[in-house]
Amino acid sequence: xxxxxxxxxxxxxxxxxxxxxxxxxxxxxxxxxxxxxxxxxxxxxxxxxxxxxxxxxxxxxxxxxxxxxxxxxxxxxxxxxxxxxxxxxxxxxxxxxxxxxxxxxxxxxxxxxxxxxxxxxxxxxxxxxxxxxxxxxxxxxxxxxxxxxxxxxxxxxxxxxxxxxxxxxxxxxxxxxxxxxxxxxxxxxxxxxxxxxxxxxxxxxxxxxxxxxxxxxxxxxxxxxxxxxxx
Amino acid sequence: xxxxxxxxxxxxxxxxxxxxxxxxxxxxxxxxxxxxxxxxxxxxxxxxxxxxxxxxxxxxxxxxxxxxxxxxxxxxxxxxxxxxxxxxxxxxxxxxxxxxxxxxxxxxxxxxxxxxxxxxxxxxxxxxxxxxxxxxxxxxxxxxxxxxxxxxxxxxxxxxxxxxxxxxxxxxxxxxxxxxxxxxxxxxxxxxxxxxxxxxxxxxxxxxxxxxxxxxxxxxxxxxxxxxxxxxxxxxxxxxxxxxxxxxxxxxxxxxxxxxxxxxxxxxxxxxxxxxxxxxxxxx
Numbered sequence: 001x002x003x004x005x006x007x008x009x010x011x012x013x014x015x016x017x018x019x020x021x022x023x024x025x026x027x028x029x030x031x032x033x034x035x036x037x038x039x040x041x042x043x044x045x046x047x048x049x050x051x052x053x054x055x056x057x058x059x060x061x062x063x064x065x066x067x068x069x070x071x072x073x074x075x076x077x078x079x080x081x082x083x084x085x086x087x088x089x090x091x092x093x094x095x096x097x098x099x100x101x102x103x104x105x106x107x108x109x110x111x112x113x114x115x116x117x118x119x120x121x122x123x124x125x126x127x128x129x130x131x132x133x134x135x136x137x138x139x140x141x142x143x144x145x146x147x148x149x150x151x152x153x154x155x156x157x158x159x160x161x162x163x164x165x166x167x168x169x170x171x172x173x174x175x176x177x178x179x180x181x182x183x184x185x186x187x188x189x190x191x192x193x194x195x196x197x198x199x200x201x202x203x204x205x206x207x208x209x210x211x212x213x214x215x216x217x218x219x220x221x222x223x224x225x226x227x228x229x230x231x
Numbered sequence: 232x233x234x235x236x237x238x239x240x241x242x243x244x245x246x247x248x249x250x251x252x253x254x255x256x257x258x259x260x261x262x263x264x265x266x267x268x269x270x271x272x273x274x275x276x277x278x279x280x281x282x283x284x285x286x287x288x289x290x291x292x293x294x295x296x297x298x299x300x301x302x303x304x305x306x307x308x309x310x311x312x313x314x315x316x317x318x319x320x321x322x323x324x325x326x327x328x329x330x331x332x333x334x335x336x337x338x339x340x341x342x343x344x345x346x347x348x349x350x351x352x353x354x355x356x357x358x359x360x361x362x363x364x365x366x367x368x369x370x371x372x373x374x375x376x377x378x379x380x381x382x383x384x385x386x387x388x389x390x391x392x393x394x395x396x397x398x399x400x401x402x403x404x405x406x407x408x409x410x411x412x413x414x415x416x417x418x419x420x421x422x423x424x425x426x427x428x429x430x431x432x433x434x435x436x437x438x439x440x441x442x443x444x445x446x447x448x449x450x451x452x453x454x455x456x457x458x459x460x461x462x463x464x465x466x467x468x469x470x471x472x473x474x475x476x477x478x479x480x481x482x483x484x485x486x487x488x489x490x491x492x493x494x495x496x497x498x499x500x501x502x503x504x505x506x507x508x509x510x511x512x513x514x515x
Contacts, residue, residue: 043252045452045475052452122255123476126363167363186355192254
C-alpha cells in the first residue's frame with residue numbers, strides 16, 4: 001500500500017511531488033484525485049513524472065497530502081479511450097518532410113496513419129496537448145526557425161511528439177495537415193476531451209470531407225461520440 | 232465606458248483565473264497587483280475587481296453613465312474633461328465625461344478602476360484578457376466595456392497615501408535548478424538591464440557572471456515568479472501570462488512583491504537582485 005513520493009517545496013504556495021516510474025495516465029489519475037479530495041488546491045499540473053500542486057493553504061494540507069499518498073493503492077486502475085482524428089494532409093511542411101525523409105508524400109501519410117499516439121499532457125498553449133508515439137521513420141527535430149504563423153488545428157510533430165495547435169500561433173513543429181475538429185472549447189466544461197493516457201489514431205480526409213466534418217463538429221452535442229469512430 | 236482612443240496596450244484585468252493550469256491556461260491578471268488593488272480599495276471595491284490596465288501610453292475613454300473612478304500605478308498624467316486629475320483618489324464622473332491619459336512619466340502599468348469594477352465578459356472564471364481566450368490581445372477604439380451606473384458616493388471613503396513602488400531592487404530566492412547558476416554569490420553585485428517586457432515575462436540582459444552549467448533540463452512546470460536562465464545567458468522573470476511548462480532551468484524565484492516591482496521596470500532600465508534564503512520565503 002502507498003505510493004512512493006518525494007515532496008519538494010518550490011515556494012510557499014507551490015509543491016512539486018515526484019512519483020517514481022509513473023505513466024502520464026497514472027499521473028493524470030492521481031492529479032484528478034488530488035483535486036477532488038482537497039478543496040483548497042487551486043491548480044494541479046503534471047509533467048514528466050511529477051505533479052505540481054498550487055495552494056494558498058499549502059502549509060495547512062502538507063500532512064494530509066502525505067497521508068493521501070501513503071494510503072493510495074499502488075495498483076489503481078486508469079482507463080483510457082481511443083479517439084479517431086480526421087486529417088486533411090494540406091500541411092505547409094508536407095513536401096519538406098517528404099524530402100527530408102526521402103519518401104513520397106503518400107508514404108509519409110501512410111506512416112502517420114499507421115501510428116498510434118498516446119496523449120501525455122497539456123502545455124505551451126491553452127488546450128495544446130503533447131502525444132508520444134511518433135514513428136522513427138517519420139520523426140524530425142523542430143524546424144530550425146519557427147514559423148510566424150501556424151494555422152489553428154494544425155497537426156504537427158517534432159522530436160518524437162505529435163500535437164494539434166488549438167489556435168493560430170507561431171510554432172516550430174513540422175506541419176502535416178489540419179483537422180476539422182477544435183479540441184479546446186472554452187464554452188464547454190471541461191473545455192477539453194482528450195485526457196493523458198488516451199490513444200489517438202489519424203485517418204485521411206479531403207477538403208470537401210473536411211468542410212462537412214467541421215460543420216458536424218460545430219453543431220454536435222456529442223463530440224465524444226464523433227471522436228470515437230472514423231466518420 | 233467607451234474607448235474613444237485606445238492606449239498602447241489596454242487590457243481588462245482582474246486577479247486572474249485559477250483551476251485551469253491543467254489545460255495549460257495561464258493565470259493572467261494584474262501585472263502590478265499592488266497598484267490595481269490599491270485603486271479598487273480606494274473605491275471600496277473588492278480588491279480583485281476588474282480594472283483597465285494601461286501600459287506606457289493611455290487612451291481616451293468616455294463614460295456613458297455616472298460612476299466613480301480611481302487611477303493608480305505608474306504615474307501617468309490625465310485630464311477629466313480637460314482638467315488635470317489626481318491619482319490615488321476617488322473621482323466622480325458624469326455621463327459624457329471624457330478621461331484622457333498621456334504617457335507614463337516612469338514605470339509601465341497604470342490602472343483605471345471604476346466603482347463596482349468593469350463588467351466585461353468572463354472567460355474561464357476571469358475577466359482577464361488573454362489572446363487565446365478572448366481572440367484579441369488588447370482593447371481597440373470603439374470597444375465598450377460594461378460598468379455599473381452609480382450616482383451616490385460610497386459611504387466610506389478609504390484614504391490611501393501610499394504610491395506605486397518603483398524600486399529597482401528585487402528580492403529573489405533559489406529556484407529548483409539554482410545550481411545551474413555559476414556564481415550565485417555575485418548576483419547582488421551587478422546591475423542587470425531589462426531587455427524586453429511583455430505580459431508573459433520580463434527578459435533581463437545577461438551578465439558574464441551567470442553562464443549556465445547545464446545545457447538543458449527536462450520540461451518542467453513554471454509559473455509567475457519563476458526566473459529562467461536561457462542558453463544565451465539571459466534571465467527571464469516569468470510573469471502573469473506565462474506558459475505552464477518550460478524547458479529552461481528555473482534558477483531563481485521571486486515573490487508577489489517582486490513580480491509587482493519588476494512589472495513597473497521599463498525596458499532599458501536596470502535592476503539589482505538581492506538573494507535571500509528560500510527558508511525565509513517559506514517561513515520555516
